[in-house]
Amino acid sequence: MNSLRVCNVLRKTAVNSDLLLRGFATSNVLNENHKCKVLVVGGGAGGCAVAAKLSSKLGQGKVIILEPAERHYYQPMFTLIGGGIKTLADSFQPMGKVLPTLAKWLQDSAAKFEPEKNTVYTSNGDKIEYELLLVAVGVQLNYDKIPGLVEALSIPKGKVCSNYSPKYVNRTFEALQAFKAGNAIFTFPNSPVKCPGAPQKILYIAEHYLRKSKKRQNATLIYNTSLPVLFGVKHYADALWKIVKNRNINVNLRTNLIEVLPGQNKAVFQNLDKPEEKITTDYEFLHVTPPMSAPDALASCKNLVMDTGFVDVNKDTLQHSKFNNVFAIGDCSGSPNSKTAASVAAQSQVVYKNMMSVINGHTPARIFDGYASCPLVTSYNTCIMAEFDYSLTPLETFPIDQSKERYTMYLMKKDLMPPLYWHLLLNGMWNGPGFARKLMHFKF
Structure with missing residues (x-):
């Protein structure tokens, strides 16, 4: 009798465990359906900067940022880390700290883009429906x-x-x-x-x-x-x-x-x-x-990208060539500019203004000139501050010959640019040195 009782208890325990496991399995496939005014795919420099501008303008919860990473890295610092000038700990902050508080953060990645349906599916199976889309997923190593x-x-x-x-x-x-x-x-x-x-x-x-x-x-x-x-x-x-x-x-x-x-x-x-x-x-x-290449999930959406896998945008407005409610910024964009953080800063205001134009029913009019900056560190105390546009013509901020190695430019790269990135660019408050350039060259 005792043996029979033990067998019954074991059998009931097995059945209950099976039901419990099936319950967990069922809950995992009940994926969420999100809706938003603007979806920003990618929480890098471009995604952060434009999301900060848009969420400040549109208000709480109107912007969703889709980004899987726990950390946000200031990647231009990696050169200095490799040279023993900075440490890896200097180069990152928690992602939740740098993303705009008025936006909603979904810690997931894009698995499938369906621009015809204004929809993105995440790796976890969630569905996000948007009115406007900003692709800011960077590049794949x-x-x-x-x-x-x-x-x-x-x-x-x-x-x-x-x-x-x-x-x-x-x-x-x-x-x-x-x-x-x-x-x-x-x-x-x-x-x-x-x-x-x-x-x-x-x-x-x-x-x-x-x-x-x-x-x-x-x-x-x-x-x-x-x-x-x-x-x-x-x-x-x-x-x-x-x-x-x-x-x-x-x-x-x-x-x-x-x-x-x-x-x-x-x-x-x-x-x-x-x-x-x-x-x-x-x-x-x-x-x-x-x-490097465009991320696989992006490159596989042939309606969004060029043959190279990068987002097919108008190089001036950064608006998609086919889908008027889609824009791209930064490294994943097919615009023929150099892929640098400085380009992102200049692009961010153009993208923001042009996205707001679409929201308000107007035609995008802001133009990106292809600005890029590359601080070419040439030693432990010198740097050439290269700045140029789409035509590869120098577009220098300072009224000096920036092709010369200078200690002042090295200090800018090492000490000024990191706080500018963390405190101004990511918060949507830095749009590149265009205004300063006009002042320094007396082009008001």
Whole structure:
């Protein structure tokens, strides 16, 4: 009798457990349906800045921000972290702290865009219906596209590093400190990249570090870039060519990293003008800028993007070429400007004003001139402040020749720009230096 009673109890417990588990399973598929005036997909610099402006204007709960990350990184600082000038802890704040309080934060990512239905589906299966959409998802880092690279980056205290990810950025200064002699190689991939000056910045900082640590005479510095030029704007490229010549840095144009052999400390490069020609080079230090692309979820929505996977927008208004209620900002935009945080600042006011025009039934009229700024750090105390527009014509803020290396520009990069980013740009209060430029050049 006791055995029978025990069996009945066990059987009832199993049934109740099964019902409980099924109840949890059922609750997980009851996804939410959200509706909003404006949906901002992405909580990076562009998403934050425009969401702050829009939510302040439209009021509480009218803007939803879709962003999965716990942390918001000030990515322009990664170069300084790689050079041992700043720390990773300096570069981020909690996402909840930087997003505008009047907006609603959904901590999830976009899985599917349906612009024909004014709808975005999240990775967790939620549905978001919007009146206006701002795509601000940035770019995707494709470390896995280079065979052997992820393996090389996983080796503790290894010789391979990359400033582009918070996961790897600390490796750069560690590898510089451990370097003794041999080839120090820096790469620029055959793809669009965010902050296209960053692959060179760490090159110049590393060269200065090696000089300071008395290791320069034992090092061969090599910059292998897929581009046909050292820098896209001739005014600054001319100055950079002088720097690499004076510092005895070897530059190989149209040379693309295609494989890393971590067990052998070798890197394989392809001559892009002669694809059959491959060169294998030994390294004792290898800084890799990974190939980049639009995020997969965005690139798969062919109605939203160009063949490149980036959002198909009018380069002047940043409004979508087909869907009038869709805009894009920052790195994911197909506008032909350089992908930098400074571009985002200039774009933010244009996007905000043009989105408000659509809300009010008017045609967008604000024009983005393609402004970009790239503070080219050239040592531990100098910087070239490159500023230019769509036509790659210098668009300099200060009434001086900004192609020269200056300590003042280095201080701006290191000490002024981070608080400007955290306290003004992300709060929708910084629209780039356009007004200051007019004042300094007496163009009222």
